[in-house]
Amino acid sequence: xxxxVRAADARxxxxxxxxxxxxxxxxxxxxxxxxxxxxxxxxRIHADEDGAEHTGxxxxxxxxxxxxxxxxxxxxxxxxxxxxxNGPPRLLATQIDTWTRIAIAEEERSRRAATAHDLGITQxxxxxPRKLRALYIGAPSSMFLALERTLTEKGGLVAAAFTSYxxxxxxxxxxxxxxxxxxxxxxSTALSLCSALRRNAALYHLPTLMxxxxxxxxxxxxxxxxxxxxxxxxxxxxxxxxxxxxEAVRRERRRRAAEHExxxxxxxxxxxxxxxxxxxxxxxxxxxxxxxxxxxxxxxxVVALRVxxxxxxxxxxxEVWRKGFSEIASLAARLxxxxxxxxxxxGDLIALALPAARLTNAKRTAERIASxxxxxxxxxxxGGAGPLVFEQSVTELQPxxxxxxxxxxxxxxxxxxxxxx
Numbered sequence: 429x430x431x432x433v434r435a436a437d438a439r440x441x442x443x444x445x446x447x448x449x450x451x452x453x454x455x456x457x458x459x460x461x462x463x464x465x466x467x468x469x470x471x472r473i474h475a476d477e478d479g480a481e482h483t484g485x486x487x488x489x490x491x492x493x494x495x496x497x498x499x500x501x502x503x504x505x506x507x508x509x510x511x512x513x514n515g516p517p518r519l520l521a522t523q524i525d526t527w528t529r530i531a532i533a534e535e536e537r538s539r540r541a542a543t544a545h546d547l548g549i550t551q552x553x554x555x556x557p558r559k560l561r562a563l564y565i566g567a568p569s570s571m572f573l574a575l576e577r578t579l580t581e582k583g584g585l586v587a588a589a590f591t592s593y594x595x596x597x598x599x600x601x602x603x604x605x606x607x608x609x610x611x612x613x614x615x616s617t618a619l620s621l622c623s624a625l626r627r628n629a630a631l632y633h634l635p636t637l638m639x640x641x642x643x644x645x646x647x648x649x650x651x652x653x654x655x656x657x658x659x660x661x662x663x664x665x666x667x668x669x670x671x672x673x674x675e676a677v678r679r680e681r682r683r684r685a686a687e688h689e690x691x692x693x694x695x696x697x698x699x700x701x702x703x704x705x706x707x708x709x710x711x712x713x714x715x716x717x718x719x720x721x722x723x724x725x726x727x728x729x730v731v732a733l734r735v736x737x738x739x740x741x742x743x744x745x746x747e748v749w750r751k752g753f754s755e756i757a758s759l760a761a762r763l764x765x766x767x768x769x770x771x772x773x774x775g776d777l778i779a780l781a782l783p784a785a786r787l788t789n790a791k792r793t794a795e796r797i798a799s800x801x802x803x804x805x806x807x808x809x810x811g812g813a814g815p816l817v818f819e820q821s822v823t824e825l826q827p828x829x830x831x832x833x834x835x836x837x838x839x840x841x842x843x844x845x846x847x848x849x
Contacts, residue, residue, distance in 0.1 A: 429528045429784065430725075431455040432469040435476040444475040444494070444513055451517035453524050468725040470784075471527060472497050475513065496523075498531040510675050516652045526633075526679050532784045533686035536767040539720060539783075540693040543713040552692035555685045560584030560677070561603065565595035566610025566618060571639050574666050575608055578674075592621045599631060605677045606635040612662045615640065615647040622654040633683070635676035637669060687766045694769065701754055702772065703761030710771040714781050714831035721783065721825055729790035729824045731780040732838040733760070733797065738815040750775065756801050756816070763797045777842075779835060787824040794820045 431453060435441040438459035445457040455473070456465055474495040497508035511523045541551060560582050564572045567590065576586045587602075589595035599607065607625070611618030618638060625631045637658045638651035648659040657676035660669035697709035705713070714730075721728040735756055737743060744752065757772050760780070764770065770780040782790050798818035821841040825834055 702757040718831035
């Protein structure tokens with residue numbers, strides 16, 4: 429993604445650029461609101477939203493909270509929120525990564541809706557918003573009352589669990605928008621729970637606030653490293669920290685809504701057995717993807733995978749192969765991003781379209797699918813197992829290239845490779 433920092437004062441733009449670089453994020457700094465980014469922009473950061481004067485050392489203070497938005501592209505509208513440019517580098521990197529995912533997901537949702545409309549397919553129902561819910565885990569503290577008051581004002585609810593064990597049970601049994609971990613008295617347990625959330629696929633993105641003792645910078649830093657969205661001290665007002673927590677909740681709700689609608693649209697145009705698309709809708713959508721990516725200047729890639737029995741392996745029966753290939757196609761659908769789309773071709777080929785993905789990103793996707801699937805043997809009919817081999821071809825959209833030409837180039841590479849093998 430092309431990230432551009434904009435500010436009226438060039439010094440502020442450069443300072444924001446430096447802070448982003450410290451988080452491993454490359455960005456272009458531009459002074460003034462009207463200069464065009466030379467290479468285009470996908471994510472735009474307004475670094476002087478507070479309107480403060482920027483003189484000398486006060487420049488950093490102005491970067492506490494800055495507005496971020498996804499740049500408008502064809503057929504889409506601007507979406508905006510806030511990031512903490514002066515936060516820890518790991519936290520800043522996570523915020524930018526989340527915004528990148530949102531930008532890709534919301535753009536792809538709009539494209540899929542347009543493809544479905546052109547095919548005469550009824551649009552699915554959007555994800556219905558539920559009441560805001562948060563979970564507090566740990567010993568009682570004033571933070572619980574602050575959290576309860578804030579949620580009540582927003583029409584939400586807060587639940588409490590006094591041990592990590594009962595807290596984890598709550599998280600598995602009920603949906604929550606955020607969790608607050610009291611690590612003041614037992615930081616190691618709270619940090620362990622924070623880590624456990626990131627190891628759970630269903631809870632990986634759950635916005636988390638860590639409560640720590642005053643001056644306990646080690647726990648605060650460790651919590652951020654383990655994916656916490658905000659930190660608060662037990663002896664300071666937590667309004668700002670709660671504000672960042674709920675900003676993370678807003679981002680996460682948007683991401684979930686976009687992914688829910690993307691999956692629903694995929695299912696309407698896809699094969700329920702595999703989670704991949706039917707061929708005609710896929711080819712129509714691939715054409716739209718290529719057209720939109722040419723208009724926005726973003727990269728996109730196509731992956732082609734040919735699945736064959738390993739040399740010397742027992743040939744499975746046609747019925748067993750069909751069943752096994754369907755399982756591999758379903759596995760590929762689960763291993764790619766929700767914003768990616770794919771279809772099967774014949775009885776041994778899988779093609780994937782990856783929006784906003786360069787060649788290197790697409791290669792990682794192909795290798796991930798192949799490495800997992802090659803370890804997943806399927807029954808060959810008599811209790812044995814059939815090892816598999818995956819031929820991989822990855823291509824990136826070239827200037828002026830159509831979606832069908834991009835796909836043909838990926839398939840042609842595999843055919844040539846098969847002939848030479």
